[in-house]
Amino acid sequence: MALESFKKALEVRIENFGLMHADVAKTYNKIGKVLYLQGNHAQALDYYLKAFAIFENNVGIEHAYTAKTYENIGEVYCGQGNYNQAMDNFQKALVIFEKVLPKEHSAIIHVKELIKKINTSDC
Numbered sequence: 001m002a003l004e005s006f007k008k009a010l011e012v013r014i015e016n017f018g019l020m021h022a023d024v025a026k027t028y029n030k031i032g033k034v035l036y037l038q039g040n041h042a043q044a045l046d047y048y049l050k051a052f053a054i055f056e057n058n059v060g061i062e063h064a065y066t067a068k069t070y071e072n073i074g075e076v077y078c079g080q081g082n083y084n085q086a087m088d089n090f091q092k093a094l095v096i097f098e099k100v101l102p103k104e105h106s107a108i109i110h111v112k113e114l115i116k117k118i119n120t121s122d123c
Contacts, residue, residue: 003038006031022065025054029072036076045076064107067096071111078114078123086123090115 010027017023032047048069055066074089094111101107117123 003031003034006034020054020057022054022058025051025058025065025069028054029069032072032076036072036079041076041080045073048072048076062096062099064097064100067093067100068107070096071107071114074114075123078118081123083118083123087115087118090118 006027010024010031013021013024013027028047028051032044032051035041035047036044052066052069052073055063055069059065070089070093074086074093077083077086077089090111094108094115097105097108097111114123
């Protein structure tokens with residue numbers, strides 16, 4: 001149900017804003033999250049990479065949206081057992097979050113927890 005709703009929202013946003021709009025990227029991230037939670041890691045990664053390309057182009061690399069997408073990509077790699085790529089993405093997310101968010105922000109705390117999980121092989 002959620003997946004169909006997000007895909008319909010994606011169609012509307014692409015029609016209204018075009019392919020390279022940040023709202024389209026946000027919707028790609030939401031679809032990716034649903035697919036990830038359903039265990040469809042390959043498709044989730046495809047959607048996250050689409051979101052990343054749009055955010056990188058629109059808001060730049062040092063933005064919370066881009067960092068969140070790095071985090072999402074890291075979660076996919078972690079779920080696939082690809083801990084090196086997961087760690088790389090989590091670290092990129094953390095660096096950006098620490099630049100753009102207050103020190104005690106929940107996003108920073110969450111990424112640090114994800115990094116700890118990798119270090120204990122508990123993804």
